Amino acid sequence: MDELIKTEDGSNTLFSKKYKQPFHDLKTGAIKESLTKHVIPAFEFHKQKKHLRILDICFGIGYNTLSTLYYILKNNLNISIEIFSPEFDFTLIKSLKDFDYPEEFYEIKPIIEQLSNTLEYHNQNISITICIGDAREYIKNLENIDVVYQDAFSAEVNKELWTVQYFTDIYNLCNNKAIVTTYAVSTNIRLSMFEAGFEIYEIRPVKKKQTLAFKTKQNIEAKYIDMELKKQRNTEAKAIYD
Ligand SMILES: C[S@@+](CC[C@H](N)C(=O)[O-])C[C@H]1O[C@@H](n2cnc3c(N)ncnc32)[C@H](O)[C@@H]1O
Secondary structure (H helix, E strand, O other), X not given: OOEEEEOOOOOEEEEEOOOOEEOOOOOOOHHHHHHHHHHHHHHHHOOOOOEEEEEEEXXXXXXXXXXXXXXXXXXXXXXXXXXXXXEOOHHHHHHHHHOOOOHHHHHHHXXXXXXXXXXXXXXXXXXXXXXXXXXXXXXXXXXXXEEEEEOOOOOOOOHHHOOHHHHHHHHHHEEEEEEEEEOOOXXXXXXXXXXXXXXEEEEOOOOOOEEEEEXXXXXXXXEEEOHHHHHHHOOOOOOOOO
8 A cells, every 4th residue: 555645735645655756746735736737737728718628647646637626616617628537556546535635625525436436427517537557558549638737757667658659649639729737847858748749838836847838839928948959958868768
């Protein structure tokens, strides 16, 4: 069983025995990290859209999916969403009905229970599907995605979800207006995304910087990272390949 850890904002996460890493940045906090690094940048960017198709890589304890529901309810958004989320660990998903989530998720407790029991939840405005299996296979069947929450463990232990080949599949399933959100900021990971075709931007919603990626150049409040220039200046840095 993975160890339960209380993070800086009071919300609980787990420390993965298999990957030897916590599921969240302990200093930022689990729910705060999910909201500031994934949900808020994605929903701010897609303010005008009334329907969003979201890929949550990977479900884990589910903070990114659950914070998305919390954010919609809290802001009373008139929007419908579809969330698709692959996850290896069936035992983890089965255990989530008993996980000690923060009080922000109390209202969605019945949804958590249903996801944990049946791996899906559907009502008029919300459709969530968790798929037990390898994300690399799962993503090959998706299309027209608006948002990708790229939240795998780090590349040292979860390499298959940070390579050029992986991001090429992510690029292909994204529509032209899609946004990819990730906590990762290292040059080699940004190069993997860039070599797959993405334009790279940086924001700093909390103390730490983070990366946003898009299929085309954007006129947004974020720092554009010129990856061609990075490549010229840092010839040591290399994209990650399978
Ligand atoms: C950092 S955690 C995800 C954190 C998640 N956003 C949350 O809020 O808990 C990474 C998750 O990805 C899963 N995972 C890693 N590689 C995978 C793969 N190739 N396919 C499916 N799931 C994978 C792990 O089992 C783990 O639950």
